[in-house]
Amino acid sequence: MSEKAIVCKDLTKRFGDFVAVNHISFDVDKGEIFGFLGANGAGKTTAMRMLCGLSYPTSGEATVAGYNVFKQQEAIKRNIGYMSQKFSLYESLTVRENIRFYGGVYGLSDKQLKEKGDELITKLGLEKEAKMMVGSLPLGWKQKLAFSVAIIHQPRIVFLDEPTGGVDPVTRRQFWDLIYDAAANGITVFVTTHYMDEAEYCNRISIMVDGRIDALDSPANLKKQYDAASMNEVFYALARTAKRSAD
Amino acid sequence: MRTLRLLLEKEFRQIFRDKGLLPIIFIMPMVQLLIMPLAANFDVKNINLAVVDRDHSTYTQQMVSKIASSGYFRITGYYTDYAPALHQIEREKADIILEIPAHFETDLVRESKASVYVAADAINGTKAGLGSAYLNTILGDFNNEIRMKWLPAKMAAAGTVDVTYSNWFNPEMNYHLYMVPGILVLLVTMVGGFVAALNIVKEKEIGTIEQINVTPIKKWQFIIGKMIPFWVIGMVDFTIGLLLARYVYGVIPVGSLLLLYSFLAIYLVALLGFGLLISTYSDNQLQAMFVAFFFIMIFMLMSGLFVSVDNMPSWAKVIAKLTPVTHFIDVVRMIVLKGSRFSDIKMQFLYEIAFAVVLNGWAILNYRKTA
Ligand SMILES: Nc1ncnc2c1ncn2[C@@H]1O[C@H](COP(=O)(O)OP(=O)(O)OP(=O)(O)O)[C@@H](O)[C@H]1O
Ligand SMILES: [Mg+2]
Numbered sequence: 001m002s003e004k005a006i007v008c009k010d011l012t013k014r015f016g017d018f019v020a021v022n023h024i025s026f027d028v029d030k031g032e033i034f035g036f037l038g039a040n041g042a043g044k045t046t047a048m049r050m051l052c053g054l055s056y057p058t059s060g061e062a063t064v065a066g067y068n069v070f071k072q073q074e075a076i077k078r079n080i081g082y083m084s085q086k087f088s089l090y091e092s093l094t095v096r097e098n099i100r101f102y103g104g105v106y107g108l109s110d111k112q113l114k115e116k117g118d119e120l121i122t123k124l125g126l127e128k129e130a131k132m133m134v135g136s137l138p139l140g141w142k143q144k145l146a147f148s149v150a151i152i153h154q155p156r157i158v159f160l161d162e163p164t165g166g167v168d169p170v171t172r173r174q175f176w177d178l179i180y181d182a183a184a185n186g187i188t189v190f191v192t193t194h195y196m197d198e199a200e201y202c203n204r205i206s207i208m209v210d211g212r213i214d215a216l217d218s219p220a221n222l223k224k225q226y227d228a229a230s231m232n233e234v235f236y237a238l239a240r241t242a243k244r245s246a247d
Numbered sequence: 248m249r250t251l252r253l254l255l256e257k258e259f260r261q262i263f264r265d266k267g268l269l270p271i272i273f274i275m276p277m278v279q280l281l282i283m284p285l286a287a288n289f290d291v292k293n294i295n296l297a298v299v300d301r302d303h304s305t306y307t308q309q310m311v312s313k314i315a316s317s318g319y320f321r322i323t324g325y326y327t328d329y330a331p332a333l334h335q336i337e338r339e340k341a342d343i344i345l346e347i348p349a350h351f352e353t354d355l356v357r358e359s360k361a362s363v364y365v366a367a368d369a370i371n372g373t374k375a376g377l378g379s380a381y382l383n384t385i386l387g388d389f390n391n392e393i394r395m396k397w398l399p400a401k402m403a404a405a406g407t408v409d410v411t412y413s414n415w416f417n418p419e420m421n422y423h424l425y426m427v428p429g430i431l432v433l434l435v436t437m438v439g440g441f442v443a444a445l446n447i448v449k450e451k452e453i454g455t456i457e458q459i460n461v462t463p464i465k466k467w468q469f470i471i472g473k474m475i476p477f478w479v480i481g482m483v484d485f486t487i488g489l490l491l492a493r494y495v496y497g498v499i500p501v502g503s504l505l506l507l508y509s510f511l512a513i514y515l516v517a518l519l520g521f522g523l524l525i526s527t528y529s530d531n532q533l534q535a536m537f538v539a540f541f542f543i544m545i546f547m548l549m550s551g552l553f554v555s556v557d558n559m560p561s562w563a564k565v566i567a568k569l570t571p572v573t574h575f576i577d578v579v580r581m582i583v584l585k586g587s588r589f590s591d592i593k594m595q596f597l598y599e600i601a602f603a604v605v606l607n608g609w610a611i612l613n614y615r616k617t618a
Contacts, residue, residue, distance in 0.1 A: 052461050055618050073617045074463065082461040086454030092264045093257065104253040105462045133264075 004063075005030045005157050005188040006051060011060035011069075013046050020046045022211035023060065030156075033179065033189040035199050038208030039239045044192045045085055047208070048159050051190070052082050065156045078106075081150035081158040081187075085165070089146050091135030095126055098134055099149060106153035120148045140171030144178060151182050158182060160191040164198065176201055196231040207235065210244045250464055254472030262476060272442060276434035276484055280491055284426050294378040297324040297332040297341035304352035310389050314345070319381050336368050343367045343378045355393060367558050376555030380425065427496045428579040429552040431488040435481050436546065436572055439515060441539050443477045443522030448535040451526070460616045470611060474519045481515040482508075501586035507579065510592070513599045514575045520606030521571070527613040546572040571602040 006028040013021040021043040028034045038044045049055040051064050053073030062069040065079040089098045099117045108116065121130050124144055129137060134145065143163055151158050160179075164172045176198065183189050191202070199205050199219060206216040215222055215238055219231055226234045262268060296314065300307050314320050323341050326332045335341035346364040354362065365382055367375030450456040459469060492498040500507060522539070529535035548554070549563065550572040556564060567573045574595040581587035589596075 053617055054457065054460055077461055078463045080461070082458070084454055084457050084461075086457070088453070088455045088458035090257065090261065090455060091453075092261050097257070097260065101253055101257050102458075102462070105250050105464050107249075107463075 003030065004028060005032070006034075006062070006064050006190065008051070008062040009060060011047065011050060011062050012058045013043075013050060013055070014058045019211050021050070021057075024208070024211075024213045026206055026213060026216055028157075028188060028190060029203075030188055031183060031186055032203045033183050033191065033201065035202030035205035036190060036192045036208070037194075037199055037205055037235065038192070039242055039244075040194075041244050042208040042242070043211040044208055045161055048161055048190070048192065051076075052080060052159055053077050079156045081153070081155040083146050083150045083158070083160045083163055085161040087142055087146060089134050089142065089149060092133060094133055095121065095130045095137075095145060098145070099152065102149045103152045108153060116152055120152065124148060140167045140175075143167055144171070144175055147175065147178055151187055154185070155187060157188040157190060160189065162192050162194065164193060164195065172198070196235055199231045199235075205231075207238050209238055209242045214238050214241070250468050251472055254464070254468060255475060258472060258476040262480075268442070272438055272480055272484070273487070276438055277487060277491060279434055280427070280430060280488055281495065283430050284496065294320050294343060294374055294381070295323045295335075295341045296320045296378075296382075297326065297335045297344045298322060299326050299329050299332045299344060299346040301327060301349040302347050302351035303327075306352045306355060306393070307347050310347075310386070311345075313389050314382065314385050317381070317385050319385075320378070336366075339368075341368070342374050343382065345382065355390075367555075375558050376551075376553075377425065379555060379557070424496070424498055424584060425580070426552075427492045427498050428583045429550075429576045431485065431492060432572065432576045432579050433547060433550070433552060434488060435485050435511075435515075436518060436575075437543060438484055439477055439481045439518045440522045440525075440543055441536070442480070443473065443519050444525040444529070444535045444539050445532050446477070447473055447523065447526035448529050448532050451529075452531050466611065466614060466616055470523065470607075470614065473523070474516070477519055477522075478512075478515045481518070482511065485511055498583065500583040502582035502588070503586075506589055506592075507582045510575065510578050510582075510596065510599065513596070513603055514571065517571045517599055517602035517606055520603060520610055523610040524606055524613065527610055546570050549573065550576050552576055568598070571599060571606075574598045 004027045006026075008027070009025045010023045011021060011025070012019065012023050024043075024047060036044055036048070046055070050057045050069055051062060053064075053069060053076040057069060064076045067075040067079070069076065090101070093101065096117060099120065100113050103113045103116060121127055124141070126141070126145070129141070134142060137145070147158075147160065147163055150160075164175050167175065172195070179189055179191070179201075191198075193199065202219065204216065204218050205222065206213045207222075208214070215225075215234070217225065222234050223229070223231065226237050228234045228237065262272075298311055300311070311322065311325075315322050324332060324335050329344075329346065332341065332344045332346075336344060344364075344366040346366065348362065348364070351363070363386065365379050367379050447456070450459070489500070521542070525535055525538050525542075529538060545566070549556075549559075549567045549570045551567060552572075556567045556573060556577075559567060578587075578592050578595045581592060585591075
């Protein structure tokens with residue numbers, strides 16, 4: 001088993017003539033919080049779906065948790081957690097029922113589900129809401145719950161696609177506390193975001209422009225390299241070069 | 248196994264919490280079953296019948312007068328040749344031609360077997376279809392009377408012939424008896440086909456299917472987890488419908504309920520496979536709805552519910568045979584009205600099993616966890 005959580009070499013995805021992800025190469029270390037940045041339409045979700053075994057790459061190579069993205073998608077799926085850009089807990093199930101369902105399908109026993117569920121509910125302060133339909137929770141709570149459910153089976157890597165989109169600053173802060181907790185528990189975090197303050201929280205970040213990765217380093221090094229005071233400036237400097245119109 | 252249980256738990260919870268879905272599943276079909284047979288009550292009286300009598304015997308005259316006195320037919324012509332009768336059909340003066348071959352009487356007396364030919368105008372298929380069915384019944388009745396007259400008294404008393412015949416077709420010529428079982432099938436079909444297809448596409452639309460696809464849930468588990476709830480709903484709907492048919496329309500199945508439900512069980516698997524297949528090809532509920540609607544329209548029109556399959560042109564017969572609903576309507580009518588046994592509906596069973604295998608196989612191939 002390799003030292004790296006994710007190894008990715010020249011990974012490419014085409015939709016017809018359109019190259020959505022263009023020969024991207026990078027490694028993610030175990031236990032790292034890796035920020036995956038890029039403007040709208042840069043190809044972040046497309047790249048992430050390939051890494052999660054949801055979509056076949058057109059060419060290139062990649063392993064996730066040591067498994068090949070072309071051939072071992074099901075093995076990858078057992079070892080990762082994924083929180084998609086669209087909210088995907090069941091709104092007509094309660095908090096408890098969602099935990100039970102998603103935890104259960106990863107093979108957690110009833111006893112484990114009970115323990116983990118209690119722990120999670122206490123941690124999120126959802127004791128009163130445990131029997132409420134998820135659909136009736138405020139967005140920030142939903143996102144925190146979705147994240148906690150995505151890692152309930154202690155995956156090796158968790159993929160988060162814009163987990164804090166539309167969430168208020170206080171809740172975003174709490175969300176990042178959860179991410180740090182997960183990382184401290186040995187879960188590698190692969191996260192996309194449009195918030196540059198969040199980019200600063202990552203160990204390393206990559207910035208995608210038009211399907212390519214144009215920059216990859218720690219936030220401090222990137223600021224030095226681009227002679228910028230903040231990540232915002234780094235991002236502007238790179239995003240300006242984009243030809244692809246956002247959709 | 249545990250995964251499947253979790254999936255089923257989730258599905259049933261969602262279905263029973265869906266306040267919009269419950270009435271569609273349970274109330275709407277029942278209301279339709281109560282209204283449709285009344286609203287769709289085609290006027291089956293005054294069916295115009297042209298008789299081609301090549302025998303000219305007392306029996307043919309008795310038979311024709313029995314037909315005329317049934318109240319359902321109007322004899323619009325009495326010919327010795329086919330051509331003028333056909334002309335009547337062409338001019339829309341007649342809906343059905345009854346052709347009595349020469350030697351009708353002799354055959355009937357000797358072999359107790361009346362063979363006559365019925366040709367129906369497929370343009371007005373309902374009238375023709377129902378007309379043919381009624382004509383069949385009257386002829387069966389007539390045949391029965393004749394046989395009773397000719398059989399030795401003691402055998403008639405034993406009642407063997409009578410019992411056999413009284414169960415056939417639709418002796419009171421009750422329109423409901425003919426239509427209700429068919430409508431019941433359609434309702435189960437619409438609920439099963441639509442609801443299953445929409446349910447899966449809805450998961451696509453809101454994105455939860457992506458979450459499912461990224462878990463270790465296996466393809467077959469997901470599919471079975473979706474099928475079982477709607478299969479159960481189909482069974483329940485059919486049962487409620489059967490009870491309504493009994494207590495509202497007085498339609499009591501003559502044949503074996505076990506056989507009827509066995510067929511229903513397979514039919515539902517085929518139907519749900521069809522819904523699943525649509526869902527794998529659709530990206531949103533609207534699209535799935537239109538595709539399902541398109542096919543269900545075809546199913547309805549080709550199924551032999553309104554237009555008897557026997558009256559269809561041969562190309563249409565092929566389509567009818569390739570429609571799972573056709574065989575089920577056929578079987579429900581056979582079991583409910585005639586008391587047919589397994590050996591009578593073997594072919595339909597085979598057809599339905601083939602549909603179940605093909606539709607589900609195709610859907611499973613087409614459903615991908617990794618796109
Ligand atoms: N299935 C598809 N078929 C064709 N084009 C696609 C498909 N999926 C994505 N694309 C295109 O690929 C490009 C990258 O999309 P992607 O969703 O990966 O961007 P993103 O970086 O996640 O953007 P956002 O920040 O808006 O989520 C877009 O131009 C999109 O239109
Ligand atoms: Mg995206």
